[in-house]
Amino acid sequence: MKIHSFRTLRAAVSIAMAGIFLLQVTAISTGAYALGSAVGDMRQTTSRSGGTSCPQFTRFDVSTPGTINRQWSTSLGTNPVTILTVNQTAAGRLIEVENVIQQSLGAWTGVPGSSLKPATLGTLQRTSSPTACTSSDGLNSICLNQNDTAFAIGVLAFTRVVSADTAGEQLSASTLPSTFVGQILDADVLLRPSDAVTKFATPAALATNPNAYDLESILTHELGHSFGFSHSAVWRAMMFPFAPPPGQFTGTRPGSQSPDAALSDDDRTGLRVLYPDPNDTTHVGNIQGHILPASPLALPSSPPGVTGIFPAQVVAVDNATGAVAAATMGGWSCSNPGPAQFDGSYTFERLPVGASQSYQVYAEPLDGPVTPGDVIYNPTGLCRNSATDPGWPTQFACTLPPFATPFSARVRPGS
Numbered sequence: 296m297k298i299h300s301f302r303t304l305r306a307a308v309s310i311a312m313a314g315i316f317l318l319q320v321t322a323i324s325t326g327a328y329a330l331g332s333a334v335g336d337m338r339q340t341t342s343r344s345g346g347t348s349c350p351q352f353t354r355f356d357v358s359t360p361g362t363i364n365r366q367w368s369t370s371l372g373t374n375p376v377t378i379l380t381v382n383q384t385a386a387g388r389l390i391e392v393e394n395v396i397q398q399s400l401g402a403w404t405g406v407p408g409s410s411l412k413p414a415t416l417g418t419l420q421r422t423s424s425p426t427a428c429t430s431s432d433g434l435n436s437i438c439l440n441q442n443d444t445a446f447a448i449g450v451l452a453f454t455r456v457v458s459a460d461t462a463g464e465q466l467s468a469s470t471l472p473s474t475f476v477g478q479i480l481d482a483d484v485l486l487r488p489s490d491a492v493t494k495f496a497t498p499a500a501l502a503t504n505p506n507a508y509d510l511e512s513i514l515t516h517e518l519g520h521s522f523g524f525s526h527s528a529v530w531r532a533m534m535f536p537f538a539p540p541p542g543q544f545t546g547t548r549p550g551s552q553s554p555d556a557a558l559s560d561d562d563r564t565g566l567r568v569l570y571p572d573p574n575d576t577t578h579v580g581n582i583q584g585h586i587l588p589a590s591p592l593a594l595p596s597s598p599p600g601v602t603g604i605f606p607a608q609v610v611a612v613d614n615a616t617g618a619v620a621a622a623t624m625g626g627w628s629c630s631n632p633g634p635a636q637f638d639g640s641y642t643f644e645r646l647p648v649g650a651s652q653s654y655q656v657y658a659e660p661l662d663g664p665v666t667p668g669d670v671i672y673n674p675t676g677l678c679r680n681s682a683t684d685p686g687w688p689t690q691f692a693c694t695l696p697p698f699a700t701p702f703s704a705r706v707r708p709g710s
Contacts, residue, residue, distance in 0.1 A: 348633030351477035405554030433470035454520035482521035580646035603639015
């Protein structure tokens with residue numbers, strides 16, 4: 296199994312856009328939308344590894360309703376106060392915080408075209424344990440007052456995800472075995488315990504505490520990680536790696552009529568890829584292509600076999616609205632039995648289609664403020680070899696190439 300930690304930073308940033316426009320061409324399937332991935336352990340039998348070293352998305356098993364358990368720790372710091380609320384009674388404070396957690400979960404379970412629905416999740420439980428976030432209990436926990444060595448300078452919150460790299464994997468004798476490679480077995484969200492300079496506030500308390508970070512915005516972002524997302528370099532996306540400044544919320548507040556209002560189209564598209572709804576007939580569009588260097592001499596000589604630019608953020612813009620419909624982390628492809636090939640491929644999936652629907656596509660390097668390391672912080676999620684895993688079969692080995700930042704691309708006619 297693999298343990299991945301995802302971090303949210305608090306630095307203030309600004310973006311300068313620099314794009315290279317590309318025409319559509321064909322490519323084989325590749326990863327998209329900055330989603331987490333895992334490579335099956337090819338040292339195991341085919342029945343356990345799945346028989347392929349192609350990266351598999353990290354996601355929950357949603358085949359049985361109510362099996363994604365959720366709990367949150369009612370341990371809240373009081374000196375200093377961890378979470379600022381309007382209701383100051385002991386019971387009212389917990390209700391106010393729990394409502395924020397439920398709304399944050401609702402953003403991800405309210406996306407049309409996704410099979411991740413409210414009924415997919417188990418009932419949100421409470422625990423009084425101050426150290427409920429552990430990676431071995433199979434309980435998907437939210438902890439608002441648990442310290443951890445991962446809270447380095449600038450880290451407001453992080454999510455620790457444990458995913459299976461074989462079928463039949465168990466965290467312990469009391470947890471169910473995994474059924475596929477990439478299945479999330481445990482996902483815990485931890486917020487930085489409050490200190491002299493870091494405070495969180497519920498939406499109701501934010502107006503009178505403008506120097507606090509918005510609890511709902513932070514939780515919604517981290518829950519995206521818990522469902523399988525990496526970071527996105529799209530400024531408006533909920534999965535952008537930098538938190539909004541104190542007193543502000545990312546995007547639009549969710550409501551009863553539009554629980555997913557907090558998400559961007561990029562977030563929604565990624566969720567549909569992770570958890571597709573087989574009955575969805577609207578979001579079925581695909582765009583595929585390659586990002587190729589203007590000069591082949593610009594490609595790294597090591598490792599061999601690199602024929603395209605890696606990585607690049609490839610963006611699909613809706614021509615009708617001018618909004619980003621989706622952005623994918625391009626640069627590689629894989630066909631069974633693998634391993635991944637760094638040929639510059641990218642693929643958009645689950646885009647809206649219609650008679651008047653059209654998109655413009657461009658690619659850009661991750662050269663600030665978002666860098667490749669903000670998005671690809673688990674190299675073994677794409678490539679494994681004898682250096683990362685002793686005894687790894689040579690025919691399934693690959694090595695992540697050096698990041699191409701910046702880059703110049705060339706355009707060729709589509710087919």
